[in-house]
Amino acid sequence: MGKIKVFIIDDSALVRETLRKILEKDPEIEVLGSAMDPFFAAKKIKETQPDVITLDVEMPRMDGLSFLKKIMSSHPLPVVMISSWTSEGGDTTLKALEFGALDFIEKPTLKIGEGLEKLQREIVSKVKAAAEVDPLKLRRIAKTDTPRVEPEEKPSPILEKTTDRIIAIGASTGGTTAVRSIFQALPYDTPPIIAVLHMPPGFTRSFAAGLNKTCRMKVKEASHNEALLKGHAYIAPGDRHLLLDRSGAQYYVKLNDDPPYNRHRPSVDKTFFSIAQAAGENALGFLLTGMGNDGAEGLLEMKKRGGVTRVQDEASSIVYGMPKQALTLGAAEEEINLQEIPAFIQNWNKTVRK
Numbered sequence: 001m002g003k004i005k006v007f008i009i010d011d012s013a014l015v016r017e018t019l020r021k022i023l024e025k026d027p028e029i030e031v032l033g034s035a036m037d038p039f040f041a042a043k044k045i046k047e048t049q050p051d052v053i054t055l056d057v058e059m060p061r062m063d064g065l066s067f068l069k070k071i072m073s074s075h076p077l078p079v080v081m082i083s084s085w086t087s088e089g090g091d092t093t094l095k096a097l098e099f100g101a102l103d104f105i106e107k108p109t110l111k112i113g114e115g116l117e118k119l120q121r122e123i124v125s126k127v128k129a130a131a132e133v134d135p136l137k138l139r140r141i142a143k144t145d146t147p148r149v150e151p152e153e154k155p156s157p158i159l160e161k162t163t164d165r166i167i168a169i170g171a172s173t174g175g176t177t178a179v180r181s182i183f184q185a186l187p188y189d190t191p192p193i194i195a196v197l198h199m200p201p202g203f204t205r206s207f208a209a210g211l212n213k214t215c216r217m218k219v220k221e222a223s224h225n226e227a228l229l230k231g232h233a234y235i236a237p238g239d240r241h242l243l244l245d246r247s248g249a250q251y252y253v254k255l256n257d258d259p260p261y262n263r264h265r266p267s268v269d270k271t272f273f274s275i276a277q278a279a280g281e282n283a284l285g286f287l288l289t290g291m292g293n294d295g296a297e298g299l300l301e302m303k304k305r306g307g308v309t310r311v312q313d314e315a316s317s318i319v320y321g322m323p324k325q326a327l328t329l330g331a332a333e334e335e336i337n338l339q340e341i342p343a344f345i346q347n348w349n350k351t352v353r354k
Contacts, residue, residue, distance in 0.1 A: 003027075004131040007050035008034035009041045010082070011059040015107070018116045019054060019082070019123070026124050038067040050077065052130045055101070057083045057092050065095055072100035076138035078130035082123070084109050090206045097176045100138050102130045102318065106200050129173055129291040129319055137318055164249045165191040165282045166228065167345060168275045168302070170268030172198045172290025174318025176207060178338055179288070183215045183233055185342035190217055191349060192228035192251065194242065194275070196268045198290070201238035208235040224255040236266040243274035251278065262294040268322075272298025281306030284348050286341060287332070289317040293325040300331035308348060310336045 006023055008031060010016050016034040023029045032048040035041035037059045045053070053071075057064040071077055081093055081104040093104050103126045108115025116123070167190070171178055175197045183193075199207065204221050211219040215233070222234035222242055228251040236242035241261070243254040254274075261267035268287070272295060275283050285302045287295045289312055303309045311323035313335035326332050336344060 003030040005030050005032050005050045006052045006127060007032050007045055008054050010056040011036045014113055018113045022120045022123055037061055052078045052127050054080050054082050057081050057096055068096055068099045068101060072138060076135040078102050078133050080126050080130050082107050090202050094207055103173050133318055166251055166279050167191055167193040168272060168285045169195040170295035171288035174289035182341050183211055186217055188216050188231045191230055193233040196236040196266050196271045198264050199238045204235050204238040222253045226253045239265055241266050241270045244278045246278040264294050268295030269298035273301055276301040276305040283307035285309045287322050287326045288312045289319050290322040291319045292321055295322055296326040296329050296331055299326045300329050303331055309333055313337050
């Protein structure tokens with residue numbers, strides 16, 4: 001296999017040159033060229049046929065989302081966004097993930113050249129992971145709008161009660177789209193769900209707020225010492241580990257700033273370990289699309305404690321890294337297609353325990 005061919009789109013000449021130097025330090029990567037915005041990039045992309053595009057989503061003279069829609073509908077290519085985070089920019093980045101972008105890197109706002117160099121490992125690893133994705137899968141996940149759920153009825157107050165069952169989901173690359181598709185298909189009376197994704201602060205808050213507008217369950221970013229309620233889904237905050245604690249039949253969220261685990265904070269493993277201990281056989285765990293191995297050991301511990309465990313199958317995973325690692329460890333009883341997960345959750349919730 002030849003080198004991974006990358007094309008850089010960013011309105012800053014400094015960023016373009018810094019990214020070029022970072023990527024070309026890796027002998028497996030070749031930077032074909034760069035452009036200050038998609039208007040200049042479109043022709044060059046057709047000519048050079050890159051394997052991966054890096055894209056700044058906030059640039060003058062262009063609508064990044066429209067560009068992504070066009071790329072994904074006509075000629076899907078793996079796209080990694082590299083953008084500064086602001087409240088508005090964060091929403092744009094999340095929307096871009098809906099439209100088919102694979103991953104994102106938070107661009108430093110101060111001393112940007114030095115800051116990007118410190119992110120060299122993350123930038124290279126995410127570009128390499130993107131290059132492994134089948135473009136046909138990008139066409140399947142790309143979408144032009146997020147469907148809104150029109151509830152048939154308002155949730156009854158009785159649903160906001162404690163429960164002794166809990167659902168845990170871990171995901172990384174491609175995970176925002178996967179989690180959204182699961183949440184939007186679930187009813188009000190679903191047991192509490194904890195979802196851990198590899199996202200920075202601010203993005204998790206925006207992600208939860210967006211899901212809350214389109215789901216029957218109430219979706220929010222988890223808070224420290226918060227009691228978990230039926231009909232609610234909780235997104236682990238960026239840059240904080242989320243642990244599950246229990247007092248009697250009531251589950252609580254504990255957040256901490258311990259060092260990253262498996263290079264991540266939040267770490268799926270850390271959350272799964274705590275759920276295995278606190279919930280045991282009352283837990284249902286899923287490890288979804290993503291690169292690396294975060295969550296595999298934790299899912300195995302959940303299985304050892306009697307929980308039901310599944311991993312997303314290769315066909316529906318954008319990146320099959322995390323599910324494959326868990327399957328290799330024997331952490332999951334079997335694979336499951338993404339589209340089948342909501343029904344599986346509802347059937348599990350109806351089962352009568354011995």
